[in-house]
Amino acid sequence: MKIIATDRDGKEHILEGRDGWTVMEILRDAGLPITAECGGACACATCHVYVDEEWAAKLPDKSDTETDMLDMALAVEANSRLSCQIICSDALDGIRVTVAPE
Amino acid sequence: MTTPIETDVAIIGAGPIGLFAVFELGLLDLKTHLVDILDRPGGQCTELYPEKPIYDIPGLPVVTGQELTDRLLEQSKPFSPTFHLSQMASGLSRLDDGRWKLTTDAGTEIIAPVVVVAAGGGSFVPKRPPVPGIEGFENISVFYAVRKMEQFRDRDILIAGGGDSALDWTLNLAPIAKSLTLVHHRDGFRAAQHSVNQMRELVEQGKVKFHIASVKGLHGDNGQLQRVTLAGADKKEFQIEANAFLPFFGLTIKLGPIAEFGLNLHENLIPVDTEKFESTTKGIFAIGDINTYAGKLKLILSGFHEAALMAQAAFHICRPNEKLRFQYTTSSSNLQKKLGVA
Structure with a gap:
């Protein structure tokens, strides 16, 4: 599956997602400026991305923890998500995300 | 300015690795002082995930960030470390006698032959909202913490955020403010329910205004805020009067002043050898997430190992004329005495 990620400079990166990995891990390993301070524990909100509207609706709903963390x-x-909570799968092939401002 | 403290080892960072370093150094009779910007020990473990279970600490099948911190504090207690909390390590210089002087933003000075950087990703600092030009208003009319409430009397205050800090300060400042507006991106809060209820009461009484909105622009001169542009849920922008803005979005980690210490850095990490975990500057060690070397894994258990080897090397610097006697806590009555168990 492919992830099309736009960085903070507006540059587009086409990344190969791995089934079962989180989008945060793919972005981070590709060198995008994702801090992910807590390492994917949904505890810091530093892997915040905007998911393109057409994809946002296809994602599972946010957990209460993710909603809470987004407060920080x-x-x-409306289309904000924590990328550590988005799991790569073929159903998300072509998903477009934009790294949120720091 | 207080009298400089003289000790064996100054540790920057009171997270799990800094705390275990106290233990390993203590076994070798080395005294420690720790500096941490947070108001309590534990670092990321207590600040980011106090309630989250950790499953990869050897011998502890499951432990939360808070429990691990509590246990490390208990383990290091026999060695009576001194904590300098709510202080940021802000300067490091070499003295003529070869020792180091570590200074903090609170004016504390620690002189020691060995400095251990166990600072994780750096310092926890407040998150700065991505509003153009906000830097120019900071500490004049934009504040990330309330130090003196009186400073906000009779002001038109804008608070942003949906956590406990945002709600607590809304409740505390509303009675003394000229006006108080709270903005949050949704009509839900991760704060204590009773605070949320009290806030909603104040909104009903007209004492607090609440908007589901985000801050888009700050307007004023010479750092003095006058008006703020907000964007509502429908993305429509509008302006409100405000001369004080308090954003409460929690903390994030920045390397901070360590970058100015003159240490060799690689992508904000301190390269070290894997024998002593010493940086390329003699007497300055780096352990835990802040260091880098071939094969480095950012795991707490790696930091524990690094602390043990660092301590051996630190001993030779602090006690150049003494022979290091390697002993086990299981068999050495000498070590057991230090631990208060013999």
Whole structure:
């Protein structure tokens, strides 16, 4: 599956997602500026991304923890998600995400 | 400015690795002082995930960040470390006698032959909202903490955020403010329910205004805020009067002043050898998440190992004329005495 990620400079990166990995891990390993301070424990909100509207609806709903953690993120929008909570799968092939401001 | 403290080892960071370093150094009779920007020990373990279970600490099948911290504190207690909390390590310089002087932003000075950087990712600092030009308003009309409530009397205050800090300060400042507006991106809060209820009461009484909105622009001169542009859930922008803005989005980690210590850095990490975990500057060690070497894994257990080897090397610097006697806590009555169990 492919992840199309836009960085903070507006540059697009086409990344190969791995089944079962989180989008955060793929972004981080590709060198995108994802801090992911807590290492994917849904405890820090530093892997905040915007998911393109057409994909946002296809994702499983946010857990209460993710909703709570997003309260600590900056510049939250309706399509904000924590990328450590998005699991790569073929159903998400082509998903577009944008790294949120720091 | 207080009198400088003289000790064996100054440790930057009171997270799990800094705490275990106290233990390993203590077994070798080395005294320690720790500096941490947070107001309690534990670092990321207590700040980010106090309730989250950790499953990869050897011998502890499951332990939370808080429990691990409590246990490490108990383990290091016999060695009476001194904590300098709510202080940021802000300067490091070499003295003529070869020792190091570590200074903090609170004016504490620690002189020691060995400095151990166990700072994880750096310092926890407040998150700064991505609003253009916000830096120019900071400490004049934008504040990330309330030090003196009186400073906010009769002001038009804007608070942003949905956690306990945002709610607590809304409740505390509303009675003394000229006006108080709370903005949050949704009509739900991760704060204590009774605080949320009290806030909603104040909104009903007209004493607090609440908008589901985000802050888009700050307007004013010379750092003095006058108006703020907000964008509502419908993305429509509007302005409100405000001369004080308090964003409460929690903390994030920045390397901070360590970058200015003159240490060799590689991508914000301190390269070390794997024998002593010493940086390329003699007497300065780096252990835990802040260091880098071939094969490095950012695991707490790796930091424990690094602390043990660092302590051996630190001994030779602190006690150049003494022979290091390697002993086990299981068999050495000498060590057991230090631990208070013999």
